[in-house]
Amino acid sequence: MGIKFRLTLMTFLQFFIWGAWLISLGGYLGRNLNFEGGQIGSIFATLGIASLIMPGVVGIIADKWINAERLLGICHLLGAACLFYASTVTDYDHMYWAMLLNLLCYMPTIALNNTVAYNALEQYHYDIVKEFPPIRTFGTIGFIVAMWVVDLTGFKNSSAQLYMAGISAVVLGLYSFTLPKCPPAKSQKKSWLSAFGLDALVLFRSSKMTIFFLFAMLLGAALQITNSYGDLFIGSFKSIPQYANAFGVKHSVILLSISQMSETLFILTIPFFLRRFGIKRVMLMSMLAWVFRFGLFGAGNPGTGLWMLILSMIVYGMAFDFFNISGSLFVEKEAKPDIRGSAQGLFMMVTNGAGALIGGYGSGAIVDFYSKYAPNHDLISRNWPAIWFIFAAYALVIAVLFAVFFKYKHTPDLD
Known part of the structure; x- marks a missing residue:
């Protein structure tokens, strides 16, 4: 398989995972688990907590210590475990912590996905500006396909949506270890202040x-x-x-x-x-x-x-x-x-x-x-x-x- 196809598959799966639950989870929590509006809102607010903390932390780790493609795989495997756990719980407290931990793992993978793609395209001497946008478009396609699958299968009304997202995260997690190596830029002196913007x-x-x-x-x-x-x-x-x-x-x-x-x-x-x-x-x-x-x-x-x-x-x-x-x-x-x-x-x-x-x-x-x-x-x-x-x-x-x-x-x- 060509590298562009492999990166397209990576990006498709990256957003398929998210699309499997982001739009439909609120309906499941409200209709099936009888969560109140404030409880649903606070669960979705965990996305904000994760976005404040984890991209900077994981970015520093990828810059200094661990290959980005390996870190991408580790994050997705950990996120999968959280999604599987979330699919088994029905009370607010456990669901809140399961989704918080899942998003702490997932949110930094968006940037890691881009890093791995940029690095691979550069290794294979492709023009990043020209080749990356079509690859990224398949991320949105993956998100939409996941939404349709969740709807047409009826998973939107059950915890099966979380289970499907977890399986997809395992597949991408394992697949990430096969991608071109993206080693830390040890000479890069990126501070913690810089990582957090x-x-x-x-x-x-x-x-x-x-x-x-x-x-x-x-x-x-x-x-x-x-x-x-x-x-x-x-x-x-x-x-x-x-x-x-x-x-x-x-x-x-x-x-x-x-x-x-x-x-x-x-x-x-x-x-x-x-x-x-x-x-x-x-x-x-x-x-x-x-x-x-x-x-x-x-x-x-x-x-x-x-x-x-x-x-x-x-x-x-x-x-x-x-x-x-x-x-x-x-x-x-x-x-x-x-x-x-x-x-x-x-x-x-x-x-x-x-x-x-x-x-x-x-x-x-x-x-x-x-x-x-x-x-x-x-x-x-x-x-x-x-x-x-x-x-x-x-x-x-x-x-x-x-x-x-x-x-x-x-x-x-x-x-």
Whole structure:
């Protein structure tokens, strides 16, 4: 097998593991295990904890002591053990710790996957800029395929989704040991501060960058909300007779997968929008897209309102990419060359770390506020439209404040 095929398989499996549970777990926890909204939110907030801690730690280990491909394999095997354990538990405490440990193992593998791919392409004398994007695209395809498998098999309603993710993690873990060697760069003097993006704190001397990172954190809180509750929300229509047999209810995860499909398409438009409109307007487009993402969820239904749910999935591509990808490119341009790696680490910590923590616990509190539970914690009712409209209002407030406080003059020739 050629090296490009082998790296494509690695990347496909990398995101297949994540797609097997990220979108469907919230529905399983809420419908089948009767977890409350706050409990679901806190479990998804573990992604933020893992993103704050582990990528930097594991990056240092790969830079100094252990081959990246071996470390990738070790992390996936440990993550698989956590997923297998999570598939056997039904109470909140054990599920929380199982998923926290799993994400502590999984989150650093995203960067390790890229490192292994870059190194292998370089060894085989390929142009990384040209060859890596198509390989990375198969990561998104893997994520979507996993969602479809989980939906069509019915695994979305059981712990089988975690078991399937665990088996996939074992396969990738073992496969990683067969990949081209990626030894530590022993001459590289990368500090712990650099690994955690903290030597990029110098960027906060600029009020423009301080404001940008603040709003990046606030918008980062929106990233996991529909991952946490999207399937649970659409599945809730099953209790309404007129929607019980609707395609969107029966195949909610497939419906949600349109979001990932849209994401792959909007990535291609980023260069045009950045050159034409600049980072401020592109970020505002993202924020307004989040308003529509949540608002359309609040107004839609799987029947006559199905078009609103589908439109919500489509605008997700703009909401996610115009913030996550464009924001990363902006940080890359604003940071000096010697701290660009750390600046990207800081952006990741702010959005997927602190932002995910705020979003996980904050959204959980809002979901519980608009929910009624029996004394035994069984759900009696939940006002989903109010919940989604609150999230939409949050995104709108962020957009208005960002428009007022973020000062940036767009120069088309430079963006």
